[in-house]
Amino acid sequence: MLQKLTQQIQAARTRAVAHCKSAAEDMSDGRPWLKLVAMGLVLWLLILLIWGWMKSQEPEMFDIKEQALGYVSAEHIKIHGVATTVSLLEVMEAVLDGYVSNDIFLPGVWLDNRANWEYGALVQVRDLSKALREAFSRSQSQSVENKSLMMADPLFNFDSASWIMPDTEKEYRTGMGHVKDYLNQLIKDERNTAQFYARADNLNYWLATVESRLGSLSQRLSASVGQRRLNTDLAGDSAAAQSTSSPAEMEIKTPWLEIDDIFYETRGSAWALIHILKAVEIDFAEVLAKKNASVSVQQIIRELEATQETVYSPVILNGSGFGTLANHSLVMGSYIARANAAIINLRELLAQG
16 A cells, blocks of 8 residues: 555656656746746837937037027128127027927936927027017117018017927928028128128116026026925015015925926027127127127126036935035025126127117
C-alpha cells in the first residue's frame, strides 16, 4: 500500500515538472515578441523625449540689421520703419519655427513651457502690429490706415491654439505676407503708398502698451509666493467708481501648476521686446537723440537681456522670498519691474517738449 502511494506521488511530481517545463517553453517562445514590444516602446519614448527637447529650445538672439538684409538691400535699411517692420517679421518667424501651441499629439502636448513662451512673444507681435496700424503708419488721427496693415492686424489676433479649419500657422503666415507688402511699399522710391512716422508721440503710444503688459507680468510673477494686497483700484480720484464692489484686501497667489507658465510667458515676451526695442533704436534714433533718451532705451534692453539667462534648474523653483530654495519668478519679476520703471521714465522724457 505504501509502495503504491509512493509511486502515485512520484508520478504526480513527474507530471507537474513536465507541465512546468512545457509552460516555461511556451513563455520562452513568446518572450522575444514581448522584448521587441518593450524595446519599441522605450525607443519611441526616447525619440519623443529627444524631439520634444529639440522643439522646446528657445531661439537665439539675432541682429536686426543682418536679418533685414534678407528682406531689403543694404541701402534701404536706413529707411525709417524698415528695422521695426523686420523685427516684427523675425519675431513672428521665431514663434512659428516649431510651433507647438496648437499641437494635439505628442510631444507637443507635453511642451507647455514652449507654448507659453510662444504666447508671450505673440502678445508683443500683436501689440506692435496694432501700433503699426494705428500710429506708426499714420500722420494723424484723421489719416487713412494702410490697407496691408489693416489686413495683417486681425490675422495676428487669431486663436493661437487652433489646429484645423483654419490652422493657426496659416493665418499667421498670411498676416506676415501682408506685413511684407507694407515693407515693400516702404522701400519704393516714391514711397507714397505707405509711410512710417518716427515721432515721439507715436513711440509713446506703443510704449504705453508695453508698460501695461510688463506691469501685469510683474504682478503675476510676484504672486508666486502669495501676498495680501490692499485694493488701490480707485486710489487718486475721490469721484471714481466701479461697476461692482471689491474687497478692501485680497489674498493673491498663483496656482502651483501655473507658476512655470507665467515664467515662460514672461521670458518669451521679454525676448520679443529686446529685438523690437533694438529696432526702435534704429528707426527713432533722431527722436531719442533729441530727447537724450538713447541711453534709457539701452538700459531697458539690458534689464530685459538679464531675463534670458540660462535656467539651470530642471524645474521653476518657488521658494519663499527669503527661504532656503530660490524663487525664479521673483527674480524674473525683479528684472521686469526695473525694465518697466525705465519705460515709465522714458515715456516722461518723450512727453516733454
